[in-house]
Amino acid sequence: MTDVIKAVIDAINKAESIVLSSHISPEGDAIGSVLGLALSLKKMGKKVSVINSDPVPEFLSFLPGKDMIALSGRLGAAHDLWIVLDCEPARTGMKDYDNPPVGKVVNIDHHITNPRTADICWVDPEAAAAGEMVYDLLVAMDAPVDKDIATNLYTSIFTDTGSFRYSNTDEESLVKAGRLLSYGVNTWEISEHVYETKSYPRMKLLGLVLSGLERSGDGRLAWVSVYEKYYAETGTSAEDTDGFINYPRAVKDVEVALLFRETGDGRIKVSFRSKGRVNVSSLAESLGGGGHPNAAGATLTGAMEEVRGIVVQKVSALIDKALSGAA
Numbered sequence: 001m002t003d004v005i006k007a008v009i010d011a012i013n014k015a016e017s018i019v020l021s022s023h024i025s026p027e028g029d030a031i032g033s034v035l036g037l038a039l040s041l042k043k044m045g046k047k048v049s050v051i052n053s054d055p056v057p058e059f060l061s062f063l064p065g066k067d068m069i070a071l072s073g074r075l076g077a078a079h080d081l082w083i084v085l086d087c088e089p090a091r092t093g094m095k096d097y098d099n100p101p102v103g104k105v106v107n108i109d110h111h112i113t114n115p116r117t118a119d120i121c122w123v124d125p126e127a128a129a130a131g132e133m134v135y136d137l138l139v140a141m142d143a144p145v146d147k148d149i150a151t152n153l154y155t156s157i158f159t160d161t162g163s164f165r166y167s168n169t170d171e172e173s174l175v176k177a178g179r180l181l182s183y184g185v186n187t188w189e190i191s192e193h194v195y196e197t198k199s200y201p202r203m204k205l206l207g208l209v210l211s212g213l214e215r216s217g218d219g220r221l222a223w224v225s226v227y228e229k230y231y232a233e234t235g236t237s238a239e240d241t242d243g244f245i246n247y248p249r250a251v252k253d254v255e256v257a258l259l260f261r262e263t264g265d266g267r268i269k270v271s272f273r274s275k276g277r278v279n280v281s282s283l284a285e286s287l288g289g290g291g292h293p294n295a296a297g298a299t300l301t302g303a304m305e306e307v308r309g310i311v312v313q314k315v316s317a318l319i320d321k322a323l324s325g326a327a
Contacts, residue, residue, distance in 0.1 A: 015080035023087035028159025036152035053093030064148035086130035113290030131156020150183035222248035223258035
């Protein structure tokens with residue numbers, strides 16, 4: 001057991017009231033890791049709250065404990081401990097993140113670009129998902145694990161590895177996922193909800209987005225754009241775009257895929273996905289974002305065409321530099 005894990009356990013043991021949060025626009029790892037830890041802490045007799053700034057996506061609404069999540073832009077009431085998972089505190093969207101009404105802040109994250117600003121920072125870029133780190137924590141604490149907890153943590157690992165297809169899938173992630181199955185996790189149910197339960201409006205939105213699929217002249221970069229007007233036309237929302245970036249990423253010969261999404265407040269959210277030969281995390285960080293070498297994001301101010309032009313140019317240059325020596 002490492003010193004930082006011991007410090008996290010000590011902070012949890014000393015706290016009576018604990019609040020947990022994850023990042024804006026949450027996905028499987030964010031929700032799964034938060035709920036998996038929250039349910040276990042509750043079984044330990046802790047007073048537990050979960051506060052996120054954005055709702056649980058519809059495709060994750062099957063996860064046990066989702067009703068524990070309250071929506072707010074502030075932590076509000078005082079707590080002994082705030083645990084932030086799968087992101088840095090600033091990405092939770094909490095307006096009081098820099099001066100939270102808590103005794104201590106613990107940050108559990110696997111993003112290499114995490115700035116490590118919390119009181120206790122456990123950042124492990126080698127972990128496939130934050131849920132994998134939560135699993136390690138629960139084992140180290142000898143904390144309760146049951147089917148509901150295991151379902152959340154398995155979903156966390158399953159989604160952040162792209163159903164064990166991405167390059168972050170390794171022996172550790174597979175072994176831990178296998179151990180979680182021993183608690184009775186229904187893998188088909190999870191797979192069906194995550195990948196095979198899409199609403200008709202979402203599919204209409206996908207059609208609109210893919211009709212605007214573009215790629216660079218050399219075919220190594222592809223991107224799609226999501227405009228606010230698309231939601232009104234299809235009866236959808238931003239959460240329905242989850243996973244859309246995988247379509248340009250799947251185009252033959254593409255090294256990096258981009259998704260540009262209008263946020264409705266004069267900003268553009270940009271998602272980056274690499275197939276492995278191009279590190280996109282440093283570029284995302286230079287644009288005010290962050291993430292992993294193969295999956296990152298940033299939010300820029302400006303019109304769609306302006307932002308798209310700037311980012312496409314920068315990513316094209318990054319691809320050229322990264323592959324200049326490859327033959």
